[in-house]
Amino acid sequence: xxxxxxxxxxxxxxxxxxxxxxxxxxxxxxxxxxxxxxxxxxxxxxxxxxxxxxxxxxxxxxxxxxxxxxxxxxxxxxxxxxxxxxxxxxxxxxxxxxxxxxxxxxxxxxxxxxxxxxxxxxxxxxxxxxxxxxxxxxxxxxxxxxxxxxxxxxxxxxxxxxxxxxxxxxxxxxxxxxxxxxxxxxxxxxxxxxxxx
Numbered sequence: 001x002x003x004x005x006x007x008x009x010x011x012x013x014x015x016x017x018x019x020x021x022x023x024x025x026x027x028x029x030x031x032x033x034x035x036x037x038x039x040x041x042x043x044x045x046x047x048x049x050x051x052x053x054x055x056x057x058x059x060x061x062x063x064x065x066x067x068x069x070x071x072x073x074x075x076x077x078x079x080x081x082x083x084x085x086x087x088x089x090x091x092x093x094x095x096x097x098x099x100x101x102x103x104x105x106x107x108x109x110x111x112x113x114x115x116x117x118x119x120x121x122x123x124x125x126x127x128x129x130x131x132x133x134x135x136x137x138x139x140x141x142x143x144x145x146x147x148x149x150x151x152x153x154x155x156x157x158x159x160x161x162x163x164x165x166x167x168x169x170x171x172x173x174x175x176x177x178x179x180x181x182x183x184x185x186x187x188x189x190x191x192x193x194x195x196x197x
Contacts, residue, residue, distance in 0.1 A: 040140040044147070047133055049126050057123045064100065064116035067158060074161045081110060082117030082162055085169070117162075124159060124176060127152055131178035145186045156183055156197065 048054070061067040065078065080086055081096055088096070088110050097109050131152070133139045156163070156179055167175045183197040 037140075040138065041143055043133065044139045044143040047139055048130055048148075054123075054126065057119055057126075060119050061116060061123060064112060064119075066100070067120075068154075070158060073158050076161065078113070079162045079165050081113035082120060083165060083169070084110070084114035084117060120159060120162060124155070124163070124179070127155060128176050128178050131182040134182055135178055141182075141185070149186050152179065153183055153187065156180075 058068065062069060065074070065082075074082070077092055077095060081088060081092070093109050096113065100109075130139070130144070130148070134141050134144050156176075163176050167173055180197045184195045187196065189196050
């Protein structure tokens, strides 16, 4: 009796099984898509370095260079001192000391600024890694923009002379390119104008 019912209704049963299979596939697809979205959002907030370590870098840079307090980009003399590739003459040391006298010991001015240059490199490398993750799609770009856009923009604009000098020294224009790409994406120039970053 059951066999005859199955035989008589094979088309209906096949259709029902097919519909259930398609529904299952759709639910699996939706779950995978939701998981991917969740992972991107999760990485947006957790991929960045430990906030305490990052804050220590920012405090160090601000103590040595007034990095966050300043309105302007690093000067040529500051870049020269931060890179430590050339010896500073006494006039340059005095100029730097006068500018940062509350933060840097005069006798150790050049050494302190070379150390600040290393910390600036670490700081910008962390921003570059994060931007690379955004570019590759690991991190949700819109969420990252909402959280970090202003900070990344300010850091890049202030450090740009240093970045350009490093690019020139290494003869490599792709240094910190991910930050540049992300900033151009997050802050596009009006149509027909050259990218700002």
